[in-house]
Amino acid sequence: MDAEAICEAVQRPNMRFVGIKSVAQQEILALHRVRSLAVKNRTALVNQIRGLLAEYGIVFPKSIKQARRAIVLILSDESSEMSANFRVILEDERDELAHLDERIGKYEREIEALAKAEPQCRLLMTIPGVGPITATALLASVGDVRAFKNGRELSAWIGLVPNQHSTGGKAWLTGISKRGNGYLRTLLIHGARAVLRVAEKKPDRRSRWVVSVSERRGANKAVVALANRMARSAWAMLVKQEAYQVRATV
Structure with a gap:
């Protein structure tokens, strides 16, 4: 079956073949994958915190930037009806959020350094709306x-x-x-x-x-x-x- 598929593909002039990625391309895409997963985990964590606080009638913001400030303010509110056990849980969530922020920041700094060092990425970043993340992902995914x-x-x-x-x-x-x-x-x-x-x-x-x-x-x-x-x-x-x-x- 594989041989038949290869023969048929060769006979089609418009068939597009996937180029073999270099080690450098694979490493860049690996960096993108771990960053993307960390971002998804951070979003899931913020959603989880929002759900937990809703049980206490506390409204938690959706944006990551506002969430960082909000969780600090909520934990510092001594008049809150939160139990001591729940406060410990929320502190763990706060620490996990900070850890994910640190990881994402580390990955993004590495991506930015790669983009600055690569002339092709610098060229792509002259397009409005294209930054280091998009430029490196595009170049590593497309190749030639x-x-x-x-x-x-x-x-x-x-x-x-x-x-x-x-x-x-x-x-x-x-x-x-x-x-x-x-x-x-x-x-x-x-x-x-x-x-x-x-x-x-x-x-x-x-x-x-x-x-x-x-x-x-x-x-x-x-x-x-x-x-x-x-x-x-x-x-x-x-x-x-x-x-x-x-x-x-x-």
Whole structure:
């Protein structure tokens, strides 16, 4: 069966083969995986703390930054009706939160150092919305970007192009395919969302464009459309070895 599949794949001109990752690429992706798991564990911990405190009628914030301050204030409140045993549990949760913060910070500092040392990452970070985490993940996941014919192929590989359906001679587009590298897709969408938040204050062409899309089709579709453009820009920049150029509105 394996031999048959290989023969069939070779005969398909559009078949995409997965490149073998270097040791350096594997190490970078390993760093991303452990960071991602630590972030998920931290989110789960904050949700757990919120549920525990809800039993005492205490509202706990959702954001990590506010949660750090809130747990310190709650533990310092001597007038609280919390039992001594529950207070010990909450102190353990506080310590675990601090430990996860420390681990995540350590991983992110390592990723930032890798990004600063790699010229290709520095090139990618000239794209608005692309920081050290996205740049290193993209470079380590893709490897040689010339394996893709164009930026649209890279965007499709990440899962940022719309699904196309047709029947009765009519074609229409639905939501994004969500195929391929989900981690890269998430990073690019987060970056695009950050760009959209400040786009109204900026006069460049891309900011004006994404604001226009947001007004016409909604923020979520604008974010996905921008993430798609970011992926295409990344391909073009790596192929041409040119930094991102901010274009003023005409």
